[in-house]
Amino acid sequence: KLLSLVDVCLIRAGHYRVLADPGNGAASEVLPELLKQAGCQVIKYNCEMDKPPGREPEPRAKSLQTTAKMTVKHDCDLGLGLDMDADRVLFIDETGAVLSEDLVGAILGKAEIKKPKDILVTPFNSSGIFKAVIEKAGGKVAECRVGPPEITAMIKKTKAVFGYEESGKYFFAREFIWADGLLASLKMLEVMAKIEKSLSEIRQSYPKYYQVKLAFDCPWEKMPRRWVGKGEKLIVEDSWLFIRASGTEPLIRIFSDSPSQKRAEELAQKGKKMVEELCIG
Known part of the structure; x- marks a missing residue:
């Protein structure tokens, strides 16, 4: 098969x-x-x-x-x-x-675009390389919450042709809507x-993007509601900062992404400061 x-x-x-x-x-x-x-x-x-x-x-x-x-x-x-x-x-x-899993997502996703505006799905915390490559190739990116169930749901909702997450799971939705290595x-x-x-x-041949990933302990009772579930994403031109509470443990995860390593590190530090002020201060 x-x-x-x-x-x-x-x-x-x-x-x-x-x-x-x-x-x-x-x-x-x-x-x-x-x-x-x-x-x-x-x-x-x-x-x-x-x-x-x-x-x-x-x-x-x-x-x-x-x-x-x-x-x-x-x-x-x-x-x-x-x-x-x-x-x-x-x-x-x-x-x-x-x-990187994000680069592979861009490579495999680009190959799945057969006609203009084919939809491809990825979570909010995926690297900007995916959106940059897919949109340049004529595709359209639909973002969803983190996790395979959310990816599958968005694939169904948008009738997408492909989906992926940065753990190395790739969904070839023309064939079936589960990840298959x-x-x-x-x-x-x-x-x-x-x-x-x-x-x-x-x-x-693909553009280079840099990601910084941090995690901080945060007691459940101090967990800011704004970061529970979907999380919060701050977009700054071609870079972004994403903060989200873990769904399984008292942790807050920070992701930053940019074609500039310096910018990625700066955004991560900005996120760290936000977390420290709300969870530690």
Whole structure:
């Protein structure tokens, strides 16, 4: 089924060498097999379901450093790091760079735009790179609250073609409205094959955005209502500051995003000051 959703012939023509790291999780057998059927030469890493994950179960740039080194060591075109149930995936290029989830969202989302004003969904705290790339490509961005249920609801409401969140979950809504790391892996290979560029070349062709993420303890009784639920977003030209209370623990999270690293840091400090005044002062 998944192979029918991409141009397999195009992927096979690329003769890609892929490192598959499903973290000894649910995709330990299916991911390598799927890649082989797509014509890829597969290097298996952490593909034994009867063993512990072999790394942190959550795929993040920090937890995939060994996976990135293995990708380079085995001269792979692409490295894949999935979580235990394979609904999340991070991508590693041939130089060992782990691509940010927001950049991947922009790359995969752009490829899903088939006609002007196709709608793509993402939470309020996603990087500005997504909106910049999608709108330049002729798409339209619909923002929603943080979390997969909210993304799914907005996809249904707007009849969107794609959605993502910065945890590495990508929703290809023309096919189904849940995140699938296996399909996302195939879609990235398809993008590489279509434009005939390496993943590092694709990465370097996109604008650079910087994010700062902070978290502060805040007792429930002092939690400002304005930051509960949807949270508060302050947009300053091409940059933004987003403050939101955690839904599960007494924490307030601060996100800032900008094409300028200095501006991102300044906005984060502004958010920190706001939190300290209301929760600590």
